[in-house]
Amino acid sequence: MHILGIETSCDETAAAVVRRHGSGQGEILSNLVLSQTAEHAPYGGVVPEIAARAHIEHLDRLVGQAMMEAGLDYQDLDAVAATAGPGLLGGLLVGLTMAKAIALGHGKPLIAVNHLEGHALTARLMQEVAFPYLLLLVSGGHTQFQIVEGVGRYHRLGSTIDDALGEAFDKVAKLLGLGYPGGPQLEQRARGGNPQRFSFPRPLKGRRDCNFSFSGLKTAVRETVSRLGRLSDEDVADVAAGFEAAVAETVADRLAMAAQAFRAAHPEAAAPALIVAGGVAANQRLRAVIADVAALHGFSLVVPPPRLCTDNAAMIAWAGAERLQLGLTDDLSVAARARWPLDVAQAPVYGTGKLGAKV
Ligand code: KG4
Numbered sequence: 001m002h003i004l005g006i007e008t009s010c011d012e013t014a015a016a017v018v019r020r021h022g023s024g025q026g027e028i029l030s031n032l033v034l035s036q037t038a039e040h041a042p043y044g045g046v047v048p049e050i051a052a053r054a055h056i057e058h059l060d061r062l063v064g065q066a067m068m069e070a071g072l073d074y075q076d077l078d079a080v081a082a083t084a085g086p087g088l089l090g091g092l093l094v095g096l097t098m099a100k101a102i103a104l105g106h107g108k109p110l111i112a113v114n115h116l117e118g119h120a121l122t123a124r125l126m127q128e129v130a131f132p133y134l135l136l137l138v139s140g141g142h143t144q145f146q147i148v149e150g151v152g153r154y155h156r157l158g159s160t161i162d163d164a165l166g167e168a169f170d171k172v173a174k175l176l177g178l179g180y181p182g183g184p185q186l187e188q189r190a191r192g193g194n195p196q197r198f199s200f201p202r203p204l205k206g207r208r209d210c211n212f213s214f215s216g217l218k219t220a221v222r223e224t225v226s227r228l229g230r231l232s233d234e235d236v237a238d239v240a241a242g243f244e245a246a247v248a249e250t251v252a253d254r255l256a257m258a259a260q261a262f263r264a265a266h267p268e269a270a271a272p273a274l275i276v277a278g279g280v281a282a283n284q285r286l287r288a289v290i291a292d293v294a295a296l297h298g299f300s301l302v303v304p305p306p307r308l309c310t311d312n313a314a315m316i317a318w319a320g321a322e323r324l325q326l327g328l329t330d331d332l333s334v335a336a337r338a339r340w341p342l343d344v345a346q347a348p349v350y351g352t353g354k355l356g357a358k359v
């Protein structure tokens, strides 16, 4: 089957076509992502109205190009999938409306995809990964653990009670005078730094739940930075390294807790997979500690390649393919949703991030 996927939930305009073979194997025929980072950089974050306008301006052409690169006509599609939430409503409306128009015009089924489900299922596009598995999603707007029991069947083990991890990286980078988005630059500066010079807190370490918290850590960094006054290159590197060390230790501790919770929920799973998705998964130091904890707890680690870890439309098309395979399609009246927890049966313990935040 061939699925067109559209992603417009935040600041990436993306369109992709994937093929799902009868064997269940996936293949990416085209995967285009147009980042709006340059448009938002002067503001130090994503401006919703600018994002929505940029989606309107570029999506039409991008979808046409994705179809052309895939060598398909709209008639060849089996369905059209678009992100319907969570995310910035203006952008979601642009993508979902276009998907509806294509579905209606060409008589194809529509699939409204939860963006988080896209992240959760991507690993199965690249290789065979059996349910159930543990997902750690660490992006600019979300930081959470999910047990992925099947398509549409999720159980959240924990999430951040304040900032998302990518958001914390971006805010700390800003405090250090680095550009936006700050994660990659902070990582680079941390390489030359001394992680022991400053001792930052390890939030929630040792707690029995699987939640995260990063606002206290961010505040500790802010206080250190203001105490230092004018920052030398060495100061920047040391603060960056200290922050990264605190994050790595915290993630390792929270992940160990989630691994145990997964084991308790699924004692039958012999060697389950741990999937790490989201932009922060690019961080090398974090990857190293995650690999250690995964090995210690008998999980096989799967980290999709960066272009599938960060926001893209191939993951939306793939989630659409998995849904279509099960006969799960949506009515044309389906609405976009700014908030849409993955595990709908489970009432959110805390907010799942900031309003308008990236996912
Ligand atoms: O998944 P993503 O591309 O976009 C969404 O949030 O949906 O994630 C972007 C986030 C940003 O906060 C960025 O600073 C962070 O991922 N990030 C990193 C690294 N690369 C990207 N954080 C730490 N280390 C990195 N190497």
Ligand code: ZN
Binding pocket: 115, 119, 139, 310, 311, 358, 359
């Ligand atoms: Zn995302």
